[in-house]
Amino acid sequence: MRQRTVESLAALAALGATLMASVAVAETPPLVAAYNQQLVRQCGGDMTPALATQVVQQIDLNGDKIDDWIIDAGRYPCPNRAAAFKDAGSQVTVFLGRADGRALPAFQRIAYGSRIEGKPATGYALWLTLGGSDCGEGDPKARCDRRLTWQTVEQRFELVDPAAKPPTSTLPPKKK
Template sequence: MARCMLAAAAALIAAPVAAQEMPPLVSAYARQLAEQCGPLPPGATTLNLVDRVDLNGDKLDDWVIDASRYPCPGRPALAVSAGALVTVFKGIDSGMAIPAFQRTGFGSRLQRAPDGSSSLWISLGGSDCGDTKPETRCERRVIWRTAEGRFDAVAAEVKTAASR
């Protein structure tokens, strides 16, 4: 059993970031996810489970863990339809990171801007999209609110003819 959990944890953090490169809290969170899910099915991969990216422009690595990217054989089908946690750890000095944002979503993606900066987009549902239907989906961009010192998910800017 312990070997299976270790194998799952190793697979979880093998790509794209090695475990020794992660701050302790990020690594512990990834291990906890692997332990909750159980061993991976044969041939399953965990590509891009952990993203390392500067999301707030402070020149420090922030860390994104999207639990929906982990093939979790122990997760009941009902839980899959309810979404999975997307967690952002904000990088701080000395190579550490602290939890700074967490939302139940239906996947996430990084988008690189022409200036080289990166944005995190998260797919949300229901009331997070301004709808009462839980099956409604929308994309929200995760931004850094400097004045409040926190990340937040906001609707994409809609360009009108007057603002172009």
């Protein structure tokens, strides 16, 4: 599954390579717009401005004062999606905003919903509802919430279980 995610992110980057013209920061970055249009084509139907604000969100998730972009495909009513796949989850993709107005794909995961929490003064967090093995459960219908966290040193997003205890040191005790 991780390999498929890496391939999907690479395909998104390749798609955007032809669209990376200079844009104003207030505009939707070309790669985000292209990915959204791809979703519209796959699902059928029309993307109204009101619906676009539900599907595509912009907010600073990593604390660099530049908006990042989130597309939750589960928020788009997809008339071409077979009923059998409705409970299979939907792709949530996060694009990392850049100072030059572009955005690069930074995270992608199948989820059963997403929500943003936080305040301007304290920062925002994206929460994903995951299922089955992503929750450490054998039951595919099990659900759990995980917070998407920016890892500064690694320069990447990571899902964090808020209930997990921090790892304890595995170093042997110092000899006196």
